[in-house]
Amino acid sequence: MNTITKATTLKDHFLNLFRENAGVISANSAPFLNRFREDAIARVEQAGFPVKGSEDYRYADIESVFRNDLHHIFGPRNIDLNVREIFHCDVPDLETSLLLLVNGRYYGNGKQLNKFPDGIIAGSLARASVEYPEIVRKHYNSYAGKSKDGLVSLNTAFAQDGIFIYVPEGVKADKPLQIVNIMISDNDLMAQHRNLFIAEKGAEVKIVICDHSLSAHRFLTNSVNEVYTGEDALINLTRIQNEHNGASQITHSYSHQEARSNLTASTISLHGGFIRNNVFVTLNGEHAENHSLGLYLSDKGQYIDNFVFIDHASPNCFSNQLYKGVLDDFASGSFNGRILVRRDAQKTNAFQSNNNILLTDDAKMYSRPQLEIYADDVKCSHGSTMGQLDDNALFYLRSRGIEYKEARLLLMFAFAHEVIQNIKVEALRDRIDDLVNKRLRGELSRCNNCAMQCG
Amino acid sequence: MLVIKDLKVSIDGLEILKGIDLEVKAGEVHAIMGPNGSGKSTLASILAGRDIFNVDSGSVTFNGEDLLEKSPEERAKDGLFLGFQYPIEIPGVSMVNFLKTAINEMRKHRGQQPLSASEFLKKMREKKDLVEIDSSLTSRSVNEGFSGGEKKKNEIFQMAMLEPKLAILDETDSGLDIDALKVVAKGVNNLKSPDNATIVITHYQRLLDYIIPDYVHVLYKGRIVRSGGKELALMLEEKGYDWVRNEEVKL
Numbered sequence A: 001m002n003t004i005t006k007a008t009t010l011k012d013h014f015l016n017l018f019r020e021n022a023g024v025i026s027a028n029s030a031p032f033l034n035r036f037r038e039d040a041i042a043r044v045e046q047a048g049f050p051v052k053g054s055e056d057y058r059y060a061d062i063e064s065v066f067r068n069d070l071h072h073i074f075g076p077r078n079i080d081l082n083v084r085e086i087f088h089c090d091v092p093d094l095e096t097s098l099l100l101l102v103n104g105r106y107y108g109n110g111k112q113l114n115k116f117p118d119g120i121i122a123g124s125l126a127r128a129s130v131e132y133p134e135i136v137r138k139h140y141n142s143y144a145g146k147s148k149d150g151l152v153s154l155n156t157a158f159a160q161d162g163i164f165i166y167v168p169e170g171v172k173a174d175k176p177l178q179i180v181n182i183m184i185s186d187n188d189l190m191a192q193h194r195n196l197f198i199a200e201k202g203a204e205v206k207i208v209i210c211d212h213s214l215s216a217h218r219f220l221t222n223s224v225n226e227v228y229t230g231e232d233a234l235i236n237l238t239r240i241q242n243e244h245n246g247a248s249q250i251t252h253s254y255s256h257q258e259a260r261s262n263l264t265a266s267t268i269s270l271h272g273g274f275i276r277n278n279v280f281v282t283l284n285g286e287h288a289e290n291h292s293l294g295l296y297l298s299d300k301g302q303y304i305d306n307f308v309f310i311d312h313a314s315p316n317c318f319s320n321q322l323y324k325g326v327l328d329d330f331a332s333g334s335f336n337g338r339i340l341v342r343r344d345a346q347k348t349n350a351f352q353s354n355n356n357i358l359l360t361d362d363a364k365m366y367s368r369p370q371l372e373i374y375a376d377d378v379k380c381s382h383g384s385t386m387g388q389l390d391d392n393a394l395f396y397l398r399s400r401g402i403e404y405k406e407a408r409l410l411l412m413f414a415f416a417h418e419v420i421q422n423i424k425v426e427a428l429r430d431r432i433d434d435l436v437n438k439r440l441r442g443e444l445s446r447c448n449n450c451a452m453q454c455g
Numbered sequence B: 001m002l003v004i005k006d007l008k009v010s011i012d013g014l015e016i017l018k019g020i021d022l023e024v025k026a027g028e029v030h031a032i033m034g035p036n037g038s039g040k041s042t043l044a045s046i047l048a049g050r051d052i053f054n055v056d057s058g059s060v061t062f063n064g065e066d067l068l069e070k071s072p073e074e075r076a077k078d079g080l081f082l083g084f085q086y087p088i089e090i091p092g093v094s095m096v097n098f099l100k101t102a103i104n105e106m107r108k109h110r111g112q113q114p115l116s117a118s119e120f121l122k123k124m125r126e127k128k129d130l131v132e133i134d135s136s137l138t139s140r141s142v143n144e145g146f147s148g149g150e151k152k153k154n155e156i157f158q159m160a161m162l163e164p165k166l167a168i169l170d171e172t173d174s175g176l177d178i179d180a181l182k183v184v185a186k187g188v189n190n191l192k193s194p195d196n197a198t199i200v201i202t203h204y205q206r207l208l209d210y211i212i213p214d215y216v217h218v219l220y221k222g223r224i225v226r227s228g229g230k231e232l233a234l235m236l237e238e239k240g241y242d243w244v245r246n247e248e249v250k251l
């Protein structure tokens, strides 16, 4: 373990960590991924770590979540457990192809890549870069690589593996691919994985990511997703964040959409002490459509921060951001939604809304829309609300014999459902309804078999 | 059943009800009439448990128990129902989920098992037929996008589903066409029994052709200034509230 002393900056700490472990990191990854490391660490050196109060990290205290003494596992996997046995998914009966990610590494029980009859390939990114170099080369770091965020470069420097999903041209996946991302360890641990999802021209796929923590340790994940939605392709991506409240998670998602593609990405944040989700979408071809949705239910001292940037780089595209949250106790959060409409992106339709319910005086939420519009023929709207539950509606429900607590739940659930109803995978939508309902009732186990009493 | 004694109610220091006395016995139908702003809805809301008003003095008992100290949901479970003058729209809460929750909470209170899905649907179909409510309405969110008349019908539908002991209907007849008015009356009359009572708040004598009141009260500036039989409603229709106003001057 590397102890961060007060005197060293985070940057120096991680630069040293990289220098000391570069050999092991590379030896336990793949040559293609290794090629990016030196350049990335140089970018970390240049950019440093995000500072609280800066333009893009106004409220998120990144320093505080990194400034813990965390272990790293760079060597061969040192856990040997039957994850399938101990892990029981809270999204039951969902017919999916399961992909396990344990502490940032693909866990395939000896089989690093699954090749389905319809041509879909799913499994370890490191392995895919060896077996399918031409595919990986085309997309890896092509979208995230442009980022000026030191945390993205940090991921590129350290990431050894992650999930690779490839859907060939015209193929429609018949069942959702479910990634179960687990943190489990016997000490405090940091992991940085890298996912790459590719839907070629006309392909269709549904992907579900479930984030869990299975032991009562302090965890930090700094992960990057790159998502390519080819022409006429359709991706439905749902992430359910349900780590315990001693876990911190920073996700960066870079989506590149070609003409007439459709990407719906929903992030449902249920549990987790510190969550920062960065979402970057480039609408690169005409008539591309993007739905970025978020639902967060936070209580106690949870911090939830969604940062969304939609880049309308082509004409005739559509984007819609809908983020809603309920904050209880002394939970706090931030929503930052940016829409950039470039000069040539005429006939853009771009919408954004962020609605919050604050249940206590101590709960805090910051909401900031940012519109940068350089084209003249566009339709844009944004709105943000902070409020309490509607007293008149509460009274109406109670006057029919519904208990105060139950009435509140009904209203909160109704509020949340507006986001959930946009999830177009019916089976999944019902499951999420159920999860959200349980979460609001306080029945959802923070994490399976978790000894940590976060609450 | 319901006994109101010298009830004084204010909001933000403004006195709205200035000493109401009213007794409603089981089996009776009472009508309350009175000009706009006289306090009719305030009285109804206070009885249902709306907590934005201050009760300055007086008492209300319902079946012998102190009503004012109970929560709105306890009152509902004790059998009190308010048909809102302005029903609230609740987007995202389905009618089915809403009614199922309400009915099962009531049943729990009475020590009964919750209704099974099929029992519930059966009951819903039955009551839907009774109040002739459009089937598609019950598959929507509570009152969301309902027309004015549909909202009123929905109040009667809920009343039929919940089978209260005392129903207070606040201008449920306002904005209804003549067919819908008959439906409302049917809903009320269907519920009528020697054990139940109804208070209808209305501006129009025409409702009272279908729901025959045992008593009519005139609420004026926060006071019941006149009480009588159903002929009082006819007199009001004929002479208007000026007549009451003049009477008040004489007092």
Ligand SMILES: Nc1ncnc2c1ncn2[C@@H]1O[C@H](COP(=O)(O)OP(=O)(O)OP(=O)(O)O)[C@@H](O)[C@H]1O
Pocket (backbone or CB within 6 Å): B011, B016, B034, B035, B036, B037, B038, B039, B040, B041, B042, B043, B052, B085
């Ligand atoms: N929330 C409130 N805040 C301030 N004043 C109120 C409030 N509710 C009612 N009032 C006042 O109390 C008085 C009585 O109102 P109420 O709604 O009870 O009248 P009403 O008899 O039902 O009238 P209508 O026939 O128009 O429905 C009115 O002057 C009204 O403005």
Ligand SMILES: [Mg+2]
Pocket (backbone or CB within 6 Å): B040, B041, B042, B085, B170, B171
């Ligand atoms: Mg009124």
